[in-house]
Every structure is written in structure tokens, then in C-alpha cells.
Amino acid sequence: MRILVANHHRQRAGGTEAYLDGLLPALDARGVGIAFLHEAPPGENAIGLPPGAPSLCVARMGLPEAIAAARRFAPDLVFHNGVSDPRTLAALASLAPLVHFAHNYYGTCVSGEKLRKWPAPVPCERRFGAACLLAYLPERCGGLSPVTMLRQYRIESARLDLLGRAAAIVANSTYIRGEYVRHGFPPDRVFTANLFVAPGPEPAPAPDLSPACRLLYTGRMVSPKGGAMLLDALEPVARRLDRPVEVTFAGDGPERAGWRKRAAAIRDTRVTVRFEPWVSPAGLRRLAASHHVLVMPSLWPEPFGLVGLELGAIGLPTAAFASGGIPDWLTDGENGHLAPNDPPRPEALAEAVARCFQSEPHYRRLREGAAARAREFNADAHLDRLLPVFHSVVSQ
Structure with missing residues (x-):
């Protein structure tokens, strides 16, 4: 099988590119031939391609020549x-049957966040x-x-219309699959293949649970990620546990600046907040090894x-x-704890954090x-769900 992989970036710019960086060698190992078409220049930190795989850059070649190649x-x-x-996207759809991998709300949301922020942040199902x-504007x-x-x-309207020409959509979570089904795509053409993580080092030794509980936030510091909500939950966490709470925010x-100001306003002396810059994946693992719990306070x-x-x-x-899609991999009481998000509240998040330390x-x-x-959630499990979709599409 020969597959043309298409994405805006070839440079490692985010989660989609990290996914492709892990997927392409796994496809190559299964005997799949690959070419990679990307709109933006590859940059210095480009996704690695299998030996001999063509890299077709629209920015350098122009769209007609890239499509011809x-x-x-x-x-x-x-x-x-x-x-x-x-x-x-229209040109790609003219080449061969198209399978869209839904990493996000592509074609289903003006802002791409699926979040109504006013009067309070609530996930949008419109x-x-x-x-x-x-x-x-009002919301x-x-x-x-x-x-x-x-x-x-x-x-987004054009994207949604063009996705109607896709032979199949594969979503990275049950939630995203439901989003496309709600938008009228036939359920038998919309599949789920959860993301995967590469094999890594053995789990780190557990840090001492006393005296402080150490929490970690990592990611983009934007309002939908809920950093302000986490900061508002820290004093309730300290009260529930009656012990010091140390929190690290890693990212940018x-x-x-607003979150730092909010952190400075916390009055409970048992709460300590520090801010770190972006760290490499290896650096993040080292940082995480000294913490007890990752907190994902996302509002979107x-x-x-x-x-x-x-x-x-x-x-x-x-x-x-x-x-x-978080409940696809996070099961309450098994690998962490979940807080209800209807709507998201600091007290509910504090309760989920505190339950980790019961x-x-x-x-x-x-x-x-x-x-x-x-x-x-490994690459083989992912391919065992993805490749049957590919084979079904090609055989039609």
C-alpha cells in the first residue's frame, strides 16, 4: 500500500506532528510506502521520513507542482x-480516496476550541x-x-464541505468521533483510533508523599487550558489535605503573567506556586519524576x-x-481521578486532586x-485499528 500523508507542517510544531513522527516509522515497518506533502517549509526540526520517502513542500514547489508530484x-x-x-484539501481529495485523521475540531468550530466562555466556560455541543x-461574540x-x-x-465551512468527500474519518477519541457523527457523517464511516505513546524508561520511583503534595501543570498557558481554575483550586486542596501544596507550571x-499574578494573590501559606519555562520531552519526564500528580484543568x-x-x-x-477525550484513557480510581465538568468548578477539581492522596x-x-x-496505548494497538480502515477504503 502506498499512502500520501498530508499535513500543514512537517516541522515538529505540536501534537499532530509528534503523532506523525511516531507513526511514519511504524507504518514503514509494516511495509507501507509513504510520501509526505506539507504546506509550510520543513524548518530545522523536521519530522523524520523513511528512506526514499518523497517530501513535497507546497510553499517551495507551489500547489500545482506538489500535487503533480x-x-x-x-x-x-x-x-x-x-x-x-x-x-x-480539495486538490488532495482529487488524487485518491481520502482518510481524514481528526486530531481536533477541524471543520466543526469557528474558533477550534468548542468552548463557550461567557458567562462561564462550558464545552459547546452546538x-x-x-x-x-x-x-x-456574545458567548x-x-x-x-x-x-x-x-x-x-x-x-471552517469549506473544510467541513470538503470532508464530505472523505472515504472515512478516523478520530483520536470517542468524543471527537461523536463530534463528526453529530455533524451528519455516517457512523459507519467514522472510526476511533486512540493516540499512542512510544515505549520509554521504566516508571520512576515514587517520590516521598510527605510533607508536601507536589502537583504539575504542563502545556500552553492559554485560558481554555484552565490554569486559572487550577490556581483557584489550590487553597481548597490544602484545606482538604491539611498539608503543604507545591505546584509547578511548566510552559508558556x-x-x-496573569496566572503569576493570580498565584501571588493566594493567601494560604501552605500553597507554593512556581513557574518554569518550556522544557524538552526528556526534561519534562525528569521534572515529572519529582511530582506526585499531573493536573489537567482544561475547560475546553x-x-x-x-x-x-x-x-x-x-x-x-x-x-x-x-x-x-480524556475519559478514553483516564479511569477514575485506576490511573487518577476525574472531576465533573458540568460546569467545571475549582471545588470539583480540588476534590479530584485530593482523592489521589487519600x-x-x-x-x-x-x-x-x-x-x-x-x-x-502503543503503536501496534493504534495500527491495529487504523490499518483495517485503510485496507477497507482501498478495497472499495
Whole structure:
């Protein structure tokens, strides 16, 4: 089988590219021929390709020549992971049967966040359409620019229309699959193949549970990620546990200064908050090894939340809101604890965090469960769900 993989970036820019960086060698090992079409220049930190795999850059070649080269590759199918320009998507759909891998809310949300932020943050289950234009500004779905709203609406509308030509959609979580089914895609053409984590080092030894409980937040510092909610939950955590609480925020983003200011306003002297910059994956694992629990306070419905499995692989349990795709891998009481998100509240998050520390035997069971759950989400399990979809599409 010959597959044309398509994405906006080839440079490792985020979760989609990390997925492709792990997937391509796994496909190559299964005997799949690969070419990679990308819109943006590859940059210095490019996704590795199997030996001999063509790299077709739209920015350098122009769309007509890149598509012509892709046609010469003669793919059996196009594996689309998210190009930016609808014209690129339309051209790809003309080459071969197209399978779209849904990493996020591509074509189903103006802002891409599926979050109504006013008067309180609530995940949005509205079906994408003209009604979104009426809600976008009053509900603070995105920014406050009507020009941006209209531009993004046109782009997402075009994407959704073009996805109607896809032979199949494969979602990274049960929640994302449901999103596309709600948008009218036939259920027998929409599949789920959860993301995976690469094999890593053995779980780190558990850090001492006393005297302080140490919590970790990692990721973009933007409002939908819920850092402010976590900060508001820290004093309730300290009261429930009656012990010091130390929290590390690792990452960067536009909310960093605001979150630092909010942290400085915490009055309970048992709570300590520190901010660290972005760290490499290896650096993050080292940082996580000195913490007890990863907290994912996301207000938006996370499509999957892979970092929970990545750090679970070294034995770190997770406390999170039960939103989006997180419940696909986080089972309450097995590898962490879930908080209800209807709506998300600091007290509910604090309760989920505190339950992780209810006893030392319970905490150690959560660590064992986190490592075991991460082992279940491996590349072979992913391909065992993905490749049958490919074979079915090609055989039609």
C-alpha cells in the first residue's frame, strides 16, 4: 500500500506532528510506502521520513507542482492530518480516496476550541453552522473581531464541505468521533483510533508523599487550558489535605503573567506556586519524576490529552476534568481521578486532586495503574485499528 500523508507542517510544531513522527516509522515497518506533502517549509526540526520517502513542500514547489508530484507517486489513499488551505484539501481529495485523521475540531468550530466562555466556560455541543455567527461574540467563543470570525467561519465551512468527500474519518477519541457523527457523517464511516505513546524508561520511583503534595501543570498557558481554575483550586486542596501544596507550571503562553499574578494573590501559606519555562520531552519526564500528580484543568473539551499518557508511562497519575477525550484513557480510581465538568468548578477539581492522596496505598495503586494504562496505548494497538480502515477504503 502506498499512502500520501498530508499535513500543514512537517516541522515538529505540536501534537499532530509528534503523532506523525511516531507513526511514519511504524507504518514503514509494516511495509507501507509513504510520501509526505506539507504546506509550510520543513524548518530545522523536521519530522523524520523513511528512506526514499518523497517530501513535497507546497510553499517551495507551489500547489500545482506538489500535487503533480503526488500524482506521480500514485498513492492508494491520502491520509490527511490537517492542511490549512481548503484549496490544498480539495486538490488532495482529487488524487485518491481520502482518510481524514481528526486530531481536533477541524471543520466543526469557528474558533477550534468548542468552548463557550461567557458567562462561564462550558464545552459547546452546538452543530457548526450559521447559528455560530450569532453566538460567537456574545458567548466569547473566540476573539472580539467580527472580521476574524467571518474569515474563520468561511474556512471552517469549506473544510467541513470538503470532508464530505472523505472515504472515512478516523478520530483520536470517542468524543471527537461523536463530534463528526453529530455533524451528519455516517457512523459507519467514522472510526476511533486512540493516540499512542512510544515505549520509554521504566516508571520512576515514587517520590516521598510527605510533607508536601507536589502537583504539575504542563502545556500552553492559554485560558481554555484552565490554569486559572487550577490556581483557584489550590487553597481548597490544602484545606482538604491539611498539608503543604507545591505546584509547578511548566510552559508558556499569553496567560502566563496573569496566572503569576493570580498565584501571588493566594493567601494560604501552605500553597507554593512556581513557574518554569518550556522544557524538552526528556526534561519534562525528569521534572515529572519529582511530582506526585499531573493536573489537567482544561475547560475546553480536550480532543485526547496525550500528555496524561506520556507522563503516566513514568508512573504519574492524573487529576482532570472529565471533558472531551480524556475519559478514553483516564479511569477514575485506576490511573487518577476525574472531576465533573458540568460546569467545571475549582471545588470539583480540588476534590479530584485530593482523592489521589487519600492514602499511600491508594496513591501507589494509581501510579501502577498509570504505567499500565500507558502500555495499553502503543503503536501496534493504534495500527491495529487504523490499518483495517485503510485496507477497507482501498478495497472499495
